[in-house]
Amino acid sequence: MVTSQRTKDICRKVRLKSTQVFIVAGTCLITVMITLLCIGFMTRYEVENEVANVADVEYWKDKVAASQKIWYDKGIEELNEALRMPAGPIYPRNLRIFVVQGIDGRHLASHRFPSRERSQENTNFVWDRYPHLARLKNSCSQRSPCPVGSVSQAFWSGLPLEKSLEMETECRQMDNQTDTLLSVLRQAQLAGLRTGFVTTQRLTGATGAALYGNSPYECDERMPLGFLQSGCQDVARQLISGETGKSLNVIIGGGRQMLSRLVPQTKYDPVDELLCQAGEGRNLLKEWRNQKLRQSKIKPIRFDLIQRTDELESLNASRYDHLMGVMANGDLSGNPKAPSLNLMVDKSLEVLERKSQGYLLIVEQVIQKKMNTRRQLQILNETLNGLRKDMDTLTLVLFTNGVYSQPSLDVSEETETISYLSEIFNEQEIRVQERLQQMPSESLVFAQGPRSTLFVGVQNETFLAHAIAHVLSRSKLVSKL
Template sequence: MVASQRTRDLCRTVRLKSTQVFIVAGTCLITVLITLLCIGFMTRYEVENEVANVADVDYWKDRVAALQKIWYDKGIEELNEALRTPSGPVYPRNLRIFVVQGIDGRDLATHRFPAREISQGNVNFVWDQYSHLARLKNSCSQRFPCPVGGLSRAFWTGIPLEKSVEMETECKQMDNQTDSLMSVLRQAQLAGLRTGFVTTQRLTGSTGAALYGNSLYECDERMPMGFLQSGCQDVARQLISGETGKALNVIIGGGRQMLSKLVPQTQFDPVDELLCQAGEGRNLLKEWRNQKLKQSKIRPIKFDLIQRTDELESLNASRYDHLMGVMANGDLSGNPKAPSFKLMVEKSLEVLEGKKQGYLLIVEQVREKGVNSRRQLQILNDTLVSLPKDRDTLTLVLFTNGIYPKPSLDISEETETISYLSEIFNEEEIRLQERLQQMPSESLLFAQGPRSTLFVGLRNETYLAHAIAHVLSMSKLVAKL
């Protein structure tokens, strides 16, 4: 009986220990399975999100020559940078768009790898480090000279060049806004963003006309009498009276002679006789100031109108709601005392960032005749380098090159083109090659920041406006956060 009891106790003990063994073994097995699953998920995450460290990847270091290994190591550094996924918001709060007119990929390549006698090696511009690059088809390659107004509308309104050219013969009355083209600038304003436009050209040039105007004529002097009588407005008038122009927080550039009949003339800033001049009695600068005074009576705003470099330099721009700077009678290139490109951009950003609100800033740099394009690129590069780093900002740099018509009082583009034909077919081969090199090439668009992934591949010119419109629609939500 005693033996039987002992046997039962022993069985219970063994059974209990077996259960404990199974529990421990099961726990270990589950732990191993969970660990393997975690490793699998982490590996898949690294592959999908490109955060793997390629420095650990073997590239046959023991087989390549010593000199080759040096360059492979440098390449690995670049790959690490390319695979590093930046953290930050999915959509930007701010957009900065820099447009360089008259410089294309050939110029970039030339000055990135200049002649040995003037350089110690290749030059890396800051936009070369941007994460994404797209090419935009250049419709001007099929036209000579390029209808620059239509090209600008393609970029900023999303209307194809051929359709835009058809619209140029139409007269749009500003009191009928339903048929007016809406540029990305106006879309940004409707999305609640602050907006600005800076140009080294005149404010009434092709880019300005596409952003806030719907007219072929920069000022009233050139507009046909029938158009004036029917209520059509020139670009200068639309800048001051149009909904987009009135809402601009920053506007800096040249073109004083289009805005006012009486302008100061000095040896540094003469009136450009080849450009349009305001008609008798016009003073749109005064109208702009009076307009802001009326607004300030309804809602307090701080604004200023400046016309000299020293005024811009001493300005505490972050305090202002609206700033207008007209720094030359014609293009800024005609006034050697005009403010620097960098100063205009910095002060514009101070205004736009001062209210802690999302913004869109469009900056245009036009290649000056007689100025080395290398110098122009260096100015742009230095300006971009000096910008504050902001993970909430999408920065675009667009290089575009069309054959732009010369401003002329009595020679039409068509007549000018015909006059070149006999010269083209009789000149030497080397000159023909030079002309071919000057033909418009595809525009290059460098992108950095949230949603820069939209700007890749070969796209139509109109894609720029469409992609920006999408970003603006989402930035409206980001700006409210």
């Protein structure tokens, strides 16, 4: 009797658990059926209403004309590529910044599409595929003439143009300042990143001066005697003796005649009489080498100083901690045997890339009026195409017109031109084009990589330095991971 009652109790428990199992299973089945029905209804709705994902279908419901098909194919391919773009890290480990002086939006527009005579020479610019773009206001549109050096300070130190002009009053005052400006280059060094600067101009130009100098004088020859006696330093001296200059892992460009009094002269590389020349007895190249020799006695480092293209080509740059290349007496454009932009960038990256450290590389390409602008843009395009695709690297391409126009002080030239449209359109077409070319234009920043989303909209010139500083503050942490 006891056994029979126990058996009944067990059966009740099993029946109760079986009922619970059936209830749970039934609930899951109903949920799956409802989900499938919803998916079916949504899919039918998307197809009927032409809102399907372009990554899943070739075209929308309506068929396009045969003449459109080739362009729709290309467009859908570009959209799919954008949708497949990987997220990558939140903040970059490395930064590569390419600065193109003498080019702005007008020039890019004119060279993006081929002319009738050059229908086979169209170039698909790499930077046009970068996902983000910002415009930087041209603060020089209200100044005549425009101080290019102060614009560089705005870009690289985040100091507004008017404040930078106040600081240029006297070298004596600048030398005695306790709050020395920190450029993005110095901030990167303090964050523990390796740093490099490459330019097709001279190393003491406006960009170099803003990155590691604090003087309106490129070399000692043109500095007033009183400033020299008071201990002021020109840009060339600051490159060798300043903390930022001494800490650079890579420095490649022109300007040998600013660094040394005695320089070799050839028909390919003459001394530029229009530029500053070092004073008697100056040899900063020798000082740089001696400085590194002293450093190597404290902490072993490998370094090299090169002055010819063949030396750079044969260099196993990955073995070196510091590399200085002075490749012309003046600007590199004055030396037809100077190294290519691509070669200088490749060797610089070999020096900078380390598993244990991130890096900041700033590359300046100066395009002068006498140059073939289209060819210079193609050179930049080829260089960017050759870069290794790094998910942890933020790449910026800044186009800015280094030769600023001189509009009136009370009204921008663009506004003034619009006010006289009736007169302008009575002029010859070539004169109209000249007027349009002379309008002051904003700088453009194309961005790709982690945190490229910062570079959107219309910003002040100082925004570039502030955005880079923010990224550098986080890149320090990323480099340690």
